[in-house]
Amino acid sequence: MKxxxxxxxxxxxxxxxxxSCESSTASEERFTGxxxxxxxxxxxxxxxxxEAWVWISRVYLIAGDQxxxxxxxxxxxxxxxxxPLMYDLLTLRxxxxxxxTGEVEIPAGVYNQxxxxxxxxxxxxxxxxxxxxxxxTRGLQIPSGAQTGIKVNLNGAVVAETGTLNTILVDFDVxxxxxxxxxPETPAGIQGILFTPMLRELSRTVDEG
Numbered sequence: 001m002k003x004x005x006x007x008x009x010x011x012x013x014x015x016x017x018x019x020s021c022e023s024s025t026a027s028e029e030r031f032t033g034x035x036x037x038x039x040x041x042x043x044x045x046x047x048x049x050x051e052a053w054v055w056i057s058r059v060y061l062i063a064g065d066q067x068x069x070x071x072x073x074x075x076x077x078x079x080x081x082x083x084p085l086m087y088d089l090l091t092l093r094x095x096x097x098x099x100x101t102g103e104v105e106i107p108a109g110v111y112n113q114x115x116x117x118x119x120x121x122x123x124x125x126x127x128x129x130x131x132x133x134x135x136x137t138r139g140l141q142i143p144s145g146a147q148t149g150i151k152v153n154l155n156g157a158v159v160a161e162t163g164t165l166n167t168i169l170v171d172f173d174v175x176x177x178x179x180x181x182x183x184p185e186t187p188a189g190i191q192g193i194l195f196t197p198m199l200r201e202l203s204r205t206v207d208e209g
Contacts, residue, residue, distance in 0.1 A: 031108040035160035036105065037061065038115070038167045039077055040097040042202060043089040046174040048129055048184050049193075050090070051137075054172070055120040057084040057150065059101055061158065062113035068148035075111070077101040082117050089174050103165060111158040114168065114201075115149030118142055121195050123178055131190050140178070140195040150197040155204065164206055171202040190196075 039059055046052065061075040062068065076099050078085065087098055121140040130136050158166055176198050182191035 030161045031110075033108055033162040035108040035162060036103045036165040037077060037101070037106055037111075037158065037160060038099065038165065039101045040167065040169045041087065041089075041092055041100050042097045042169060042171055043092040044171070044173050044175065045093055046090060046178070048126055048180060048190070049123050049174055049178060050126040051122075051124040052174045052178055053086065053120075053122045054089060054118050055084040055086050056100070056116050057073040057081040057119040058115075058117040060115055060149065061106065061111040062115065063109055063111050065112065068113075068115065075106050077106075078102045081119065091173050092172075097169065100170075104162060108160050108162045111160065112154075114152040114154060114158065115169075116152065116170075116199065117147070117149045118195075118197065121178075123193055125190065129184055129190060131192065132188075138193065140193060140200040142195060143197060150199055153198075155201050156202075158205075164208055167205045167207070169198045169202045169204070171200050173198070173200075 015067065043052075055078060056078075059078040061074065061077065063075070066073075066143075068074070083099070085098075085100055092098055119142070121142060122137065123140065124137040131138060152170055154168075158168070160166055177196060179194045179196050180190055181194060182188055184190050
Protein backbone atom coordinates (compact mmCIF):
# COMPACT_ATOMS: atom_id res chain seq x y z
CA MET A 1 0.00 0.00 0.00
CA LYS A 2 2.79 2.36 0.96
CA UNK A 3 4.54 1.52 -2.31
CA UNK A 4 1.48 2.43 -4.37
CA UNK A 5 1.15 5.68 -2.41
CA UNK A 6 4.77 6.61 -3.19
CA UNK A 7 4.31 5.74 -6.86
CA UNK A 8 1.15 7.86 -7.00
CA UNK A 9 2.86 10.77 -5.28
CA UNK A 10 5.82 10.51 -7.64
CA UNK A 11 3.56 10.44 -10.69
CA UNK A 12 1.66 13.48 -9.43
CA UNK A 13 4.93 15.34 -8.91
CA UNK A 14 6.07 14.50 -12.46
CA UNK A 15 2.75 15.66 -13.92
CA UNK A 16 2.93 18.87 -11.91
CA UNK A 17 6.48 19.50 -13.16
CA UNK A 18 5.42 18.92 -16.79
CA UNK A 19 2.41 21.24 -16.40
CA SER A 20 4.61 23.91 -14.84
CA CYS A 21 7.09 23.66 -17.72
CA GLU A 22 4.29 23.90 -20.29
CA SER A 23 2.81 26.90 -18.49
CA SER A 24 6.22 28.59 -18.34
CA THR A 25 6.83 27.91 -22.03
CA ALA A 26 3.39 29.28 -22.97
CA SER A 27 4.06 32.40 -20.89
CA GLU A 28 7.41 32.96 -22.59
CA GLU A 29 5.84 32.51 -26.03
CA ARG A 30 3.44 35.38 -25.28
CA PHE A 31 6.36 37.80 -25.54
CA THR A 32 8.59 36.03 -28.05
CA GLY A 33 8.51 37.55 -31.51
CA UNK A 34 6.62 40.59 -32.76
CA UNK A 35 3.37 42.39 -32.02
CA UNK A 36 1.59 45.35 -33.63
CA UNK A 37 0.62 48.71 -32.13
CA UNK A 38 -1.45 51.47 -33.72
CA UNK A 39 -2.20 54.92 -32.26
CA UNK A 40 -5.26 56.95 -33.30
CA UNK A 41 -6.08 60.55 -32.36
CA UNK A 42 -9.43 62.21 -31.61
CA UNK A 43 -10.81 65.37 -29.98
CA UNK A 44 -13.91 67.03 -28.56
CA UNK A 45 -15.59 70.35 -29.50
CA UNK A 46 -14.23 73.65 -28.11
CA UNK A 47 -16.07 76.81 -27.03
CA UNK A 48 -14.03 79.71 -28.43
CA UNK A 49 -11.50 78.06 -30.74
CA UNK A 50 -12.21 77.51 -34.45
CA GLU A 51 -8.93 75.79 -35.33
CA ALA A 52 -6.32 74.13 -33.12
CA TRP A 53 -3.30 72.97 -35.10
CA VAL A 54 -0.59 70.75 -33.64
CA TRP A 55 2.59 69.43 -35.21
CA ILE A 56 3.62 66.09 -33.69
CA SER A 57 7.17 65.00 -34.46
CA ARG A 58 7.41 61.80 -32.47
CA VAL A 59 5.23 59.07 -30.92
CA TYR A 60 6.97 56.40 -28.85
CA LEU A 61 6.57 53.67 -26.26
CA ILE A 62 8.65 53.01 -23.15
CA ALA A 63 8.96 49.52 -21.72
CA GLY A 64 8.90 48.64 -18.01
CA ASP A 65 9.67 51.32 -15.44
CA GLN A 66 12.05 53.24 -17.68
CA UNK A 67 11.77 57.04 -17.69
CA UNK A 68 12.51 59.19 -20.78
CA UNK A 69 15.19 61.15 -18.92
CA UNK A 70 17.14 57.92 -18.44
CA UNK A 71 17.60 57.36 -22.15
CA UNK A 72 16.72 54.44 -24.46
CA UNK A 73 15.63 51.77 -25.17
CA UNK A 74 12.50 53.38 -26.57
CA UNK A 75 10.26 52.04 -29.32
CA UNK A 76 9.41 54.65 -31.96
CA UNK A 77 6.00 54.40 -33.57
CA UNK A 78 6.63 57.62 -35.50
CA UNK A 79 9.72 59.85 -35.54
CA UNK A 80 10.23 62.56 -38.17
CA UNK A 81 11.16 66.04 -36.86
CA UNK A 82 11.61 67.33 -40.44
CA UNK A 83 8.09 66.33 -41.54
CA PRO A 84 5.93 66.13 -38.41
CA LEU A 85 2.32 65.00 -38.37
CA MET A 86 0.03 68.03 -38.74
CA TYR A 87 -3.57 68.07 -37.48
CA ASP A 88 -6.36 70.53 -36.87
CA LEU A 89 -7.68 68.84 -33.74
CA LEU A 90 -11.15 70.30 -34.19
CA THR A 91 -11.67 68.23 -37.34
CA LEU A 92 -11.21 65.08 -35.25
CA ARG A 93 -14.59 64.77 -33.58
CA UNK A 94 -17.97 63.06 -33.97
CA UNK A 95 -16.27 59.72 -34.47
CA UNK A 96 -13.54 61.00 -36.83
CA UNK A 97 -10.01 59.89 -35.91
CA UNK A 98 -6.53 60.34 -37.37
CA UNK A 99 -4.28 57.32 -37.84
CA UNK A 100 -1.00 58.68 -36.50
CA THR A 101 1.22 55.66 -36.85
CA GLY A 102 -0.38 52.93 -38.91
CA GLU A 103 0.19 49.38 -37.68
CA VAL A 104 3.78 49.35 -36.39
CA GLU A 105 5.63 46.10 -35.69
CA ILE A 106 7.31 46.15 -32.28
CA PRO A 107 8.98 43.58 -30.02
CA ALA A 108 6.34 41.77 -27.99
CA GLY A 109 6.38 42.91 -24.37
CA VAL A 110 4.81 45.17 -21.76
CA TYR A 111 4.98 48.94 -22.26
CA ASN A 112 4.04 51.27 -19.43
CA GLN A 113 4.27 54.62 -21.18
CA UNK A 114 3.14 56.21 -24.44
CA UNK A 115 4.51 59.67 -25.23
CA UNK A 116 4.13 62.29 -27.97
CA UNK A 117 6.41 65.19 -28.80
CA UNK A 118 4.46 68.27 -29.90
CA UNK A 119 6.84 70.43 -31.89
CA UNK A 120 4.43 73.32 -32.51
CA UNK A 121 0.88 74.50 -31.83
CA UNK A 122 -1.34 77.28 -33.20
CA UNK A 123 -4.93 78.33 -32.52
CA UNK A 124 -7.50 80.49 -34.34
CA UNK A 125 -10.49 81.95 -32.48
CA UNK A 126 -14.08 81.60 -33.68
CA UNK A 127 -15.76 84.49 -35.50
CA UNK A 128 -16.59 87.42 -33.26
CA UNK A 129 -13.64 86.99 -30.89
CA UNK A 130 -10.11 88.37 -31.00
CA UNK A 131 -7.05 88.55 -28.81
CA UNK A 132 -6.40 91.89 -27.10
CA UNK A 133 -4.05 92.91 -29.91
CA UNK A 134 -6.85 92.46 -32.46
CA UNK A 135 -5.48 89.25 -34.00
CA UNK A 136 -7.39 85.99 -34.24
CA THR A 137 -4.53 83.49 -34.73
CA ARG A 138 -1.64 82.87 -32.38
CA GLY A 139 1.25 80.42 -32.10
CA LEU A 140 1.62 78.91 -28.65
CA GLN A 141 4.62 78.33 -26.45
CA ILE A 142 5.41 74.64 -26.08
CA PRO A 143 6.24 73.53 -22.51
CA SER A 144 9.95 72.84 -21.93
CA GLY A 145 9.13 69.27 -20.93
CA ALA A 146 8.02 68.55 -24.49
CA GLN A 147 11.58 67.48 -25.37
CA THR A 148 10.85 64.15 -23.70
CA GLY A 149 7.29 64.07 -24.96
CA ILE A 150 3.88 64.58 -23.42
CA LYS A 151 2.83 61.56 -21.41
CA VAL A 152 -0.44 59.94 -22.43
CA ASN A 153 -2.42 58.81 -19.39
CA LEU A 154 -3.02 55.17 -20.25
CA ASN A 155 -5.82 53.04 -18.83
CA GLY A 156 -3.18 50.40 -18.11
CA ALA A 157 0.07 49.02 -19.47
CA VAL A 158 0.14 48.12 -23.15
CA VAL A 159 0.48 44.32 -23.11
CA ALA A 160 1.69 43.55 -26.63
CA GLU A 161 1.55 39.77 -26.87
CA THR A 162 3.01 37.95 -29.84
CA GLY A 163 0.77 38.22 -32.90
CA THR A 164 -1.69 40.74 -31.41
CA LEU A 165 -2.64 44.25 -32.51
CA ASN A 166 -3.18 46.92 -29.83
CA THR A 167 -5.09 49.92 -31.21
CA ILE A 168 -4.97 52.89 -28.83
CA LEU A 169 -7.31 55.88 -29.22
CA VAL A 170 -5.84 59.05 -27.68
CA ASP A 171 -8.01 62.03 -26.74
CA PHE A 172 -6.37 65.45 -27.36
CA ASP A 173 -9.15 67.55 -25.83
CA VAL A 174 -8.81 71.17 -27.02
CA UNK A 175 -10.66 72.72 -24.07
CA UNK A 176 -8.36 70.95 -21.60
CA UNK A 177 -5.12 71.48 -23.53
CA UNK A 178 -5.63 75.09 -24.70
CA UNK A 179 -6.61 77.20 -21.69
CA UNK A 180 -7.97 80.66 -22.41
CA UNK A 181 -6.56 83.52 -20.33
CA UNK A 182 -9.05 86.27 -19.61
CA UNK A 183 -12.82 86.37 -20.06
CA PRO A 184 -14.07 86.34 -23.65
CA GLU A 185 -17.42 87.76 -22.53
CA THR A 186 -16.00 90.96 -20.98
CA PRO A 187 -14.42 94.08 -22.55
CA ALA A 188 -11.00 92.80 -21.38
CA GLY A 189 -11.43 89.92 -23.78
CA ILE A 190 -8.98 87.11 -24.42
CA GLN A 191 -5.48 87.95 -23.28
CA GLY A 192 -3.87 84.75 -24.53
CA ILE A 193 -4.00 80.97 -24.56
CA LEU A 194 -1.81 78.58 -22.56
CA PHE A 195 -0.89 75.16 -23.88
CA THR A 196 -1.24 72.82 -20.89
CA PRO A 197 -0.82 69.31 -22.31
CA MET A 198 -3.09 66.64 -20.83
CA LEU A 199 -3.52 63.61 -23.07
CA ARG A 200 -5.44 60.48 -22.14
CA GLU A 201 -6.31 57.13 -23.59
CA LEU A 202 -9.96 57.08 -24.58
CA SER A 203 -10.20 53.42 -25.55
CA ARG A 204 -8.18 50.39 -26.65
CA THR A 205 -8.89 47.30 -28.70
CA VAL A 206 -6.75 44.19 -28.85
CA ASP A 207 -7.08 41.92 -31.88
CA GLU A 208 -5.57 38.46 -32.16
CA GLY A 209 -3.32 37.84 -35.16
